[in-house]
Amino acid sequence: MDPVSFIVKKGINTRIIGNKLKYFEIMSSTMDDVIQSGLNGENEGLTVVSENQTHGRGRTGNQWVSQEGNLLFSILLRPPSEIVNLLQPMIALSLQASIKRYCKLNVDIKWPNDLLINQSKIAGMLFESGTTAGKLEYVALGIGINVELQKVPQITATYPVTDLQTHTEFFVDRNELFSNIIHDLDTAYWDLKLGFDPIQRWKDELKIEGKMVSLNSNGIIITGLVLEVNDEGGLVVQCENDNIVTVMTGNLIERKH
Template sequence: MGIEAPTLLSLLEEKQGDFVSGEEISQKLNVSRTAIWKQIRKLEAQGYTIEAVNRLGYRILERPSRISPVELSLKLKTHTFGRNVHVHEVVASTQDVLRDLAEAGAPEGTLVVAEQQNRGRGRMGRSWVSPPGKGIWMSLLLRPNVPLLQTPQLTLLAAVALNRAIERVTGLDIGIKWPNDLLIDGRKISGILLESATEDERIRYVVVGMGISVNLEETDYPEEVAAKAVSLRMASGRVLDRIELIAEILKEFEELYSVFNASGFEPIRLLWEARSINLNKPTALMTAGGRIEGIPRGISETGALIVETPDGGMQTVYSAEINPWEPAAGQDGQQKA
């Protein structure tokens, strides 16, 4: 005879944080110890933190939080961003859900949030780790009145908005890796993906996907990414309120978007450059056309990276995988006249 997770969950909930022995669970539910353990693992996959101690049994240490549209609306300090919100338990990708809404005429500022994504994606086709109840997996709809060429500017704007909002809530020191990855001590805590729909060289709409590792623990990361990633909880030592963080991000995003619409890209460019971890450091960039080595010096008017190459020339890079580079002997990252 098998058991269902809710039945086991109700038994653990009844004890209000006290241990329930495996023997007691086995007798009350008429199941084996192996069946109990399998259901414990299922509850953990849903975001519960359950402690198991020999001779004592099991107890719930932490319950998964849920993002409530009502609670979010109460905390919002925006005019339009997040005012039209769709919250889902599980989706393949919030990008796909919001794109369908955009095609149906959803207004600018529409937000899609999911507790879990099955096929969340990042830049360059990478998958994104998005376990239930522990992160912020959301997409925001923009309908900017700008030419297609200026799309990279919005990517950098999104990075600055997340950087400023997360630093304000957590107090952590966060840097931006070009173009829009957020890092703490070299480990990634957030990724941003912009996908646009165009017509006649103009942008119809932009879907801004944001994945933020908020309350993930080390065991939530696959082995192949554990050394490269970190969560805000791991970095700060405390569990964070995801709804509060979403509200702060939307507030900052809307304010910077208003600045962008009123004053252009220059204020955003200066904010981005002040937070960059790549500028003026030897860097190797893997582009579609090959490897470029040099020193990033700034951001162009269109949002591209301006790289000074070893021969003293300047090269503009729009898309690349970026990594540190060790110059040959005699090159110190400062080009000679």
């Protein structure tokens, strides 16, 4: 499988995201590199790609198991504060569209920001931000996409894990896929800055309203009926005791009964 260094060396013609690319065969964490760059004053758009990570991580402190042959990258953004809450829906929708178009697959978004094929996880996103005296300085966006797993990770997960190559009828070229994803992310981010609001489209793609779910939110298990997804991206849940709570983050399991 061709290393992603090919497209990194060639470069990608974008406005912001991907305007500067860094490539590593192996590193501790692309997120750590981007965060340090954010602290050092690097311009937004920096994208750091690695074939492998020794300390990759996912949401809520979970480990992201890194394997060669996949796409592992992080992006430095410096968005205006008024669009920060729109980043997660925008990124999820953009990645979904890129993969659907390139791989010709049906891809679902699982709240809040995982991508699934046939109820198996193929991609995840991580957002971390830095502030100074209450002012937002940067957002670090981490993305991991399972393109072709050498072996299925033996980890405890809410959803099983799969990869794109398993479901795609042709060879998935990581350089082409990565280039498509970066172009789409750059366009989506530009549109966001110009005023596009992705919330309703994201809500529609979640298909979670009216479903029974169980959530682990900061160690608290919440079970109930999803009444709606609010404009901040939280799930409004009617619990089994009829209390109504809003959950902003957590690991979700959709219940069949």
